[in-house]
Amino acid sequence: MEQQNELSFDTLVIGGGIAGSEAAINLANLNYKVILVEKDLSLGGKMIHLSKVFPTLDCAACITTPKVSETIRHPNITIYTYSEVKNIVKVSEKKFTATLVKKPRYVNEDLCTGCQECEDKCPVVVKDQFQYDLVGRKAVYVPFSIANPRVVNIDIENCILCGLCEKVCPVDAIDFTQEDVEIPLTVKSVIIATGFELFDPTQILRYGFGKFKNVVTAMQMERQLVPTRPYNSVLRPKDGKMPDNIAYILCTGSRDETVGNPICSQICCMYSVKQAQLLLGALPMADVSIYCMDIRAFGKGFCEFYQQAVGMGVEFHKGRVAKITEKENGNLILRYEDIEEGKIKEVEHDLVVLSIGVLPNPDAKLLFDSPVIESDEFNYVKQTDELLCPPDTNIKGVFVAGTSSGPMDIPDSILSAGAASACSANYIRN
């Protein structure tokens, strides 16, 4: 492991999703020096992988990519992607120490032009995590087309060390000698923007996710709805058939004590209503049905957005799906209780989308050595003054932004990041 000299900044922002980027830009615009540390290969968080956003149906990439570019180009922001921080210690007021660990990509980021000649030649194919396993990628790969930085990474666990990538790279960017690099950090304040995790639907065996290939998650459907989709159209992963009778199951892993997540995820109703409308645009002959306990359309324009879906022909059924079974042709039988009619029903669909919920990211807790960061009863970062100063945590000088503190949509994540950056500036200044 290589060691480097200490770096010093005003604020450490952990997580480069929409909340982290927003917080970093706000502080940088006030002339604070910010270090933004992102664990993944690109900035953008979950939002960069979305199709369009509710309720305006604006293109998600068209909003995220300029924000990401602004973050990357800002002279007051230093970015480390594919990196993590650990051992954060509050030494005194306005003095935190930490260790930054930069993981090896096995490519010189300054040299790589993202030409993908290496990717073309690489003989290995594994599941592409950025297309949520719907298609394969190579062992050396640009994470996704709008990734920033747009340079390759080598998945060393799956690499067969054939050396072809290094042989064909026109700028000699491949570097298999890279190792973890550890850099000591000193900062005056910290913003936690590590975001959320998605519920793993294999936990609900009754829905058959993983076993029944035509049961997909909403994140997989987001990928099917973007122009850089894994397939040539919206298709069933089992056999490539164009679906024409699609079901959504809301609250998969939310409002469900049996999976340990009793709270509402706040976004699934609306993203499902959004996807239903987009599907009717992409597949004009298709029927879309949504199975739910109720629809929570609480935000500005949300109720109108729901009514727009009803007007387009999306069918809403009140009832929780108990079980899914698969027919030989890949179609799925949904057994549910129709609450309005008080009857148990069985219906057939040719594709099922699970509207998976939002879970806390446990990383936030592991970042701090002393003092430890406190969590709330649902394991999100605890907001110690939720009413008067929502970004405050139990550590003075450490603030929380976006979904690290609980489920929320993009506008609320951005608002929360604005508040966290204002509190951070205030803390440093006073």
Next chain:
Amino acid sequence: METKKIKTIDIIKEKRTVSAEAKQNLKEYNKIKKLILKSLESEAKTIPQIAAETELPLDVVTFYLMTLRRYGSIETGEIDDMDEYFSYKLKK
């Protein structure tokens, strides 16, 4: 005289071995790729037609065919009369 440049792959090879799983995965991919490409040599086919001919599971054909399409070996053809299945063909 030009000196031969050291390839960094030779350095990592001294420290790392390729896992049996990675080797098996490559073997599997090459086998499936060959079967799918061979099946498409005669004419454009749908995924169920390729699966029936190669005796590969349908979802396996979908995954690898879409991967071969992504990397430029295969292109999309017409959709059938029922608007259900696209056919796929070798890219010339």
